[in-house]
Amino acid sequence: MSNTNYDYIFAGGGAAALSLLVRMQQEGLLHNKKVLVIDKDQKAHNDRTWCFWEEKEGLFESCVIKTWDKIRFTSPGYDAKLNPQPYKYKMIRSQAFYQYCNDVISKNSNIHFVQQTIVNFENDEVITLEGRYTGTIIFNSSIQYLNKDESKYHYFLQHFKGKFIETEQPFFEEGVATLMDFNINQNNECRFMYILPISKTKALMEFTIFSENLLDKDEYERELNNYIEEKLKYHAYKVTEEEFGVIPMYNQPFIKKINQHVFNIGTNGGASKASTGFTFHFIQEESKHLIAHFKKHPSLSNYHPKSKGRFQFYDGVFLRVMREKKVPAFYLFNCLFRKLPAYLPLKFLSEETTLIQDFKILRVFPTMVFMKAAIRELFKLPTYRP
Ligand SMILES: Cc1cc2nc3c(=O)[nH]c(=O)nc-3n(C[C@H](O)[C@H](O)[C@H](O)COP(=O)(O)OP(=O)(O)OC[C@H]3O[C@@H](n4cnc5c(N)ncnc54)[C@H](O)[C@@H]3O)c2cc1C
The missing domain is CATH 1.10.260 (434 Repressor (Amino-terminal Domain))
Structure with a gap:
């Protein structure tokens, strides 16, 4: 069992942790600081695709693989291509994001990574299956702490199955991201298809549901396949990758602080918007807010997370x-x-x-x-x- 002291421990090294870490590194806030990132996975692969809208270029602009100037919204009796100016809709694939973050972070030899499974926190300690690590400030995006209260709050889930499709012939309207196509069986829920063309021959097509319960695996597959078949009709295509995800859409305020050392960030800190599941934008806002705080105060004892008001x-x-x-x-x-x-x-x-x-x-x-x-x-x- 090892026990080492760190100034900052990132318990979970996904979008929220890496966004904050990159900003801290770039702002010079890690000078002479000892930092540890603990994640059960090696964050190097395309394990998710993030889309979001932005007015200007963001910190992760070089990771953006596709930008759309137009968005489409389709529902029974209505179909419109809309210009969301000044916003642009953007896509980042996680592999490029992880690579970018690792490139920035690897310049600092005081930042260490371990691939371990976190099981708990005790005061200023992170307990993993393999050891214990002490940190003055611990950012937790790994384990969720939330006592649900069904009598007061609503607990929806955004759940989706997506496929990256490649057609032999040009088929997709490259400049238009279909945010919502509601022309599918609603099953008395909120169900829509999401189509993100990366080129004329490549797109991510996703079947998305906002509801309180997940579906059987087969149902995602069936609904998505039916839609793809119907859309592409006689066009030859192949599926190159798939993704599945579940994002909490909870309106319960998330716990921001487990104790005076452990702070929840990212989805665990309530960054997923309850009515949409969009999270990437709010993760960036959260890290900017933390950086503004760190520039004035070295500790988080008097930190006030950004209120959703x-x-x-x-x-x-x-x-x-x-x-x-x-x-x-x-x-x-x-x-x-x-x-x-x-x-x-x-x-x-x-x-x-x-x-x-x-x-x-x-x-x-x-x-x-x-x-x-x-x-x-x-x-x-x-x-x-x-
Ligand atoms: C497939 C998918 C697609 C998404 N697409 C979008 C999108 O298009 N737009 C958007 O705004 N949001 C999207 N989201 C929601 C949200 O942006 C992402 O989930 C985002 O990655 C959340 O960041 P995070 O740091 O909170 O969590 P994560 O990025 O999931 O990071 C948490 C990390 O903790 C690690 N971890 C978990 N448990 C343990 C443990 N016990 N021990 C050690 N490590 C652990 C995980 O391996 C992970 O790396 C998507 C989510 C998913 C799942």
């Missing part, structure tokens, strides 16, 4: 409306993309709108349904079940 409440109302099913879920997204300029729903979903913009946006939803859900959400009344 009123957006936490909006997410709760939105999830409640989806759970109560008084209107089909696709109709809610339809309201957003049909009645507003495309940048505005994106800005709202990034939690960057002003209060005046919020009013403009909230007015597009069915008033009575939302008013009633908002009142019930405010008083945490039981969810009406259809």
Whole structure:
């Protein structure tokens, strides 16, 4: 059993840990600091694909493999190609991201990696199957600590199965990312297809569901295959890679601090947006917030995580409306993309709108349904079940 002291330990070395570590390294905050990253996996492969919208170039711009100027939204009776200016929709594949982060981090010989499985935290110690490591500050993105309270909060999941498709002949409309195609069987849930063309012959096609429970494996496969077959009709194609993912869409505030040494970051720290599952953007915001703090204070004793403010409440109302099913879920997204300029729903979903913009946006939803859900959400009344 080893026991070594570190200034910072990153328990989990995925998107949140590496984003923060790269920023700390680039800001000179790791000078003379001893750092350890512990992950059960070797983070070197394409284990996920991140998409997000951004106005300017971000820190990880060199990892972006595709940018779209146009987005498409399709639902029964409505199909539109929209210009989300000033935003662009972007894709990063994780292998390029891990490589980029490792290149930056490897310049600092005080940053060490171990591939081990974390089992617990005790005060300032990370306990793995193989040893114990002591850290003054520990960032945890590995083990989730959350006591669910079903009487107060909504627990949706964004779950999806995706396939990278390559056609023999040009088929895809390269410049347009289809964020949501609701023209599939909804099964009284929120189900849509997501199509991200990387070129005229390559695309990631994903079957996505927002619901409280996962499906059988076969159902993802069947729905996605049917859609691909129907779309591509007589075009020859092959599947080059697949991905499956589950992202929490919980409106319960996540625990930010386990004790005075262990801080939760990333999905474990509540970075996944409850109403959409989008996380990458919020991970970057969280790391910028931490960097701003570290520039003023060396410790996290007086650190205040960025508050979600009123957006936490909006997410709760939105999830409640989806759970109560008084209107089909696709109709809610339809309201957003049909009645507003495309940048505005994106800005709202990034939690960057002003209060005046919020009013403009909230007015597009069915008033009575939302008013009633908002009142019930405010008083945490039981969810009406259809
Ligand atoms: C397939 C997939 C696609 C996604 N696509 C998008 C997207 O397009 N846009 C978006 O905004 N969000 C997306 N997300 C959501 C979110 O951005 C990612 O999950 C993101 O990686 C979260 O970052 P994180 O650091 O919190 O978690 P992770 O990146 O998962 O990092 C956590 C790390 O902890 C390690 N770990 C876990 N348990 C242990 C343990 N016991 N011991 C040691 N190590 C452990 C894991 O190996 C992992 O490396 C996606 C998620 C998935 C799963």
